[in-house]
Amino acid sequence: QVQLVESGGGFVQAGGSLRISCAASGRTFSTYAMGWFRQAPGKEREFVAAISRSGRSTYYAGSVKDRFTISRDNAKRTVFLQMNSLKLEDTAVYYCVADSSGTYYSHMAPEYWGQGTQVTVSS
Numbered sequence: 001q002v003q004l005v006e007s008g009g010g011f012v013q014a015g016g017s018l019r020i021s022c023a024a025s026g027r028t029f030s031t032y033a034m035g036w037f038r039q040a041p042g043k044e045r046e047f048v049a050a051i052s053r054s055g056r057s058t059y060y061a062g063s064v065k066d067r068f069t070i071s072r073d074n075a076k077r078t079v080f081l082q083m084n085s086l087k088l089e090d091t092a093v094y095y096c097v098a099d100s101s102g103t104y105y106s107h108m109a110p111e112y113w114g115q116g117t118q119v120t121v122s123s
Helices: none
Strands: 004-007 010-013 018-024 033-039 046-051 058-060 068-073 078-083 092-099 117-122
Touching: 004 092, 018 033, 018 092, 018 117, 033 068, 033 078, 046 068, 046 078, 058 068
Parallel strands: 010 117
Antiparallel strands: 004 018, 018 078, 033 046, 033 092, 046 058, 068 078, 092 117
16 A cells, blocks of 8 residues: 655746655555656646656656656655646646556556645746
């Protein structure tokens, strides 16, 4: 069982940066691939980014590639999403996820989800 708690969401102007974090419970954090999904108002939930168990490999949705960076600290059981050059369309609730199969691509099917953190980008 893994519990995920996101933090760091908030308001930011377009073009700005924000880093959100996800703290995980449990001793088996390093056995999970981790990722971020997001859901904007009136839209389907979508994949954003994922990272392998070791942290050496990452994968991004095309819409955020070269602007967002996912990273993890296995010792602290935490995963991060650094978001730069934010756009209005990045406004969404961002969810941290954990996948025990180790899949870290857009088709990952995580078993565990956090409660979400709101990111609002304004003009």
